[in-house]
Amino acid sequence: MYNDKEASKIVDIIKNFARKHSLWIVAYGTGCGAIELPPTMTSRYDAERFGIRGSATPRQADVLLITGYLSVKTLKRVIRTYEQMQEPKYVIGFGSCTINGGMYWDSYNTIKALDRYLPVDVYINGCMPRPEAVISGFIKLQELIAQGKADGAKRYQENLEWYRENQRKVIKNWRMPEYNW
């Protein structure tokens, strides 16, 4: 059993254990990777074994899945969805498109590296990653949570200006509401 070595109090251990075993995902079907989620959730691979469950709205969710390529237009919505989620929150980049642009490397309207815009905790390699790979990605995220290393939300807040700068660079008509962090 992995656990945060620095967690001195038993409360933190319990918290991390619960967070680790209860991952509610808001599956933002940005790209083709979304099609891998149904087999992951249903009978064959049954991700619910690990406490992974879909949630209806970002307010209730813990994990944001970026399933594949991300066009600039979609990025705006993804950022808003991410900012509406409650901390602690985790981002999983799905497939090679989120890592380096993949086959959309020289596309004019997709972003290349996701973690310039959102703090990514775990990448899942592949094009497409198969459900086994998805599940192994989730288990990696669980390990990180238990060790207290999945701190994407904290990084995002600390480097908010840097992220905003990058976001504003690609999103031309920036009309986002101001959040009272």
Place this chain on the structure above:
Amino acid sequence: MNSIEYILFITFIGAGLTFIVHHALPKLRDTLAILVSALDLYFVIQAISEKSKVVLSIADFHLIWKTTPYNNLFAVLIAVLGFLTILYAHDFMSSKDRLGYFYMNFLFALGGMYGIVYSQDFISLFFFWEIMTWASFLLVIYCCKDAQPIGLKYFVFSAIGAYSLLIAIVMLYSLSGNLELTNLISNFSNFSVSNQLIVVTLLLLGFGVKSAIMPLHVWAPGAYFISPSPFTALFSGALSKMGIFGIGLVLFKFAAQSGYFSYVQIILAWIGGITALLATFYAIFQTDAKKLLAYSSIGQLGYIIIGLAIGTPLSIASALFLTILHAAFKAMLFMATGAVYFRTGTTDMNSVSGLIRKMPFSFITALFGIITVSGVPPLGGFAAKWMLYESLIQSRHYFLVIVVFAASTAAFLYLYRFIFSLFLGQEEKEWEDVKEAPLLMVIPMLILSAFVLVVGVFPGLILDPISQSMNYLGNFNFNYETSVLFNEWGNQVDMQTVVNTIGAVFLIVGLIITFKGFKKTRYVSTKDIHTSGEIPQENENLTYAVDFYKPFERAIAPILKSSIDKIYTGIANNLEQAFDYLRYVYTGNGQTYAMYVVFFLSLLILFAELIFGINL
């Protein structure tokens, strides 16, 4: 002079004076009206301990005013509500014109009501009944030209009620040669059965119009909707209770003496039940807050009529309890709606939304109001509803209790619609600058809110005067303690325990959730909601208000197809056609009329022997 004389004297003189003062010293007008209603309140309370009685003899008639426990109950209700609504009117009406007219009629309506409740004979009752009707009619048509057809409808139905009342009074006089209440009550059992039936039916018809029971309700939605909010509060809260006052008197003082009483009871109870159910269904689909409350008011009076009609001690107690509560909560709701109208200029539920953070006190009033109407513990409505259900079940009205319960559950729908549309939901940019209503409007609302809260915890406080007035109506005894209610099978509800439990759990959990990570809980605006990532713009309307209960409407569509209003409109249209034909007869030409006269006289002469038995 004793208190009753003071009350009638002050109110009517005060009414005239406000009209004069309005033209001479407009600044004093409101103060005078408030003073008059405050003095009324003082003397009404004085009259309870004084046991006043006034006799005025004109020709052969004795006009009698007296205090009885039953009268006092209604008089206090009128006085308190009158005082609060006049207080409320001061700011609400400040921007309107013709205020002399408004206050005069307001006080006349109040005076009429005092006269009705204190009178112990049918002449003065009818006299004051007419004053009240006229004053309220003039206030219904106060606002604008649109009010005229609505005023006409109110007037026609009031006239129907008044005529049936008058016929009943004439019948009573011809049968007993007397119009004093005490004499009539003791003579009533001597009348023949058919006479008893006719008198009771006519009296119930007359009083029923004012309390808007179902086939006679069509005037109410319009009249409540169009009259100015302070008066609507009084109209629905106190004026409609005059019908209840009369029905209670007729049922237990007259009808109870005869053998067919149980049939009257059953018919009236079912009329009340159907009134409650249908009015609730209509209320659900209204788009205007005041119209919604108007239908709700009709429905609530249906419950009161059921309670009176069932006639067991518990049911009468619940009816009178509901009478007082209805006066309070309907005044609260109309006042809150009025406050919204005062600040936004509309009561359309499709356009106003999200006022909660701008008008917190109005919201609290509306919240307490809807909790009381819905009958959810711990506020006062629960005790009344509880007594009504228990009495219905124990008097074996199996299906009526289902109807009442269905109506009561369906009431949640329109109550939620009301508070959601006005106060909750999206905070639109259009209503950004709305402020809370002025202090003098908020105070009456909060006083009434405190009242329903106290009554909810200690229903016994109100049940004391109610049980006294029930002893006046007949030999009705029921069991209660200050905060414990009992049914006829001996089962109880202990409001103290209930309130303690609810309060304790609410406080503990509320505190935990507030203090646990208090600083990390942040407020976000209602534009920052889950919209699938889409960013709503400032002027984008996200409120879900139009056709709020479409699924429910589809489910009960067959019931709503026909409405009584349509039937009446049909009758009215047919009558109009019939009168069109009459116009051929009444040509307006003098020569034609002269010819008619000659024709009529010749007819008379021709058939003189046949008709009069005279041989010319």
Place this chain on the structure above:
Amino acid sequence: MEINWSTILGIIFTPIIAFIVGVTYGGLTRVITARVQNRYGPPIFQNLLDIIKLYSKESNINHGVMQHLGPVFAITASVTTLFFVPVIKDSTVFTNFSFHGDLIFLLYIMVFGSLGMALGAGQTGNPNSAIGVSRGLSQLVGYEVPFVMALVAIMIQFQTTNLNDLLAVQDHFTKWIIFQSPFAFLAAILAFLGMMGYAPFDVVIAPAEIASGPPSEFGGKYLGLMLTSRSIFTFAKLVLFTDIFLGGASDFITLLIKTFILYMIPVLTGIVFPRYRTEQSIRFFWSWPLFFGIIAILVVVF
């Protein structure tokens, strides 16, 4: 109401037991659903983990005071309902305040929570929440009517409105009300399906349709409180039905068996059925359950 040790013990332990049982039943439901769908399913304490995780969320948002208090209203209603239902028959500790309330009071306190929740959901300003509330209240009118008919039939038959008296009547299993007035039970259990909100009557939450409806803006501790409340409320409703129809229970084992059997009715129905539309759902409650309710009353009258 006199305060003594057994009262205090009851006040402390009843909600805790209710929570544990409710949460475990919730987990069991997920396991059973998984097995029906030929999956392995989550661990049985998954719901508990979810709730702990939600409470340990570090940031929370609300849209105002009513949303803040909405879940508090819900849990107040759940716990109050629980306190006025005798959990264990003839027990000094677990009857709590059931002598101070009756069935009509329970009917009203049971809707208290949903109304408070509806107010909270209303303030979020999310159209999905409002749609959910509108559906929920419409459906409430649907299933309350047959439920009240069943209760009225029972109240008239046994001349009492207090649960403890009803328990006293059912002192032998042949005298359980499920056998004494089966039509009332049919009406009530069909209404119970609607009350629990599983498919086909899950129009309120309708996950893939209106983004979970009323709770769609609730996250973190608010959602955690709502799930806690739902667990307690599920147990309270199950105990209420057990007390009314199945003769209550004099020890915890019996209670668990009876409530579990009762709980499986809506759960198993929910697994195999798709979702009704709101008006279909209302019409359903006004057809067969209403018919059974009328029969139940007529049987009592004649």
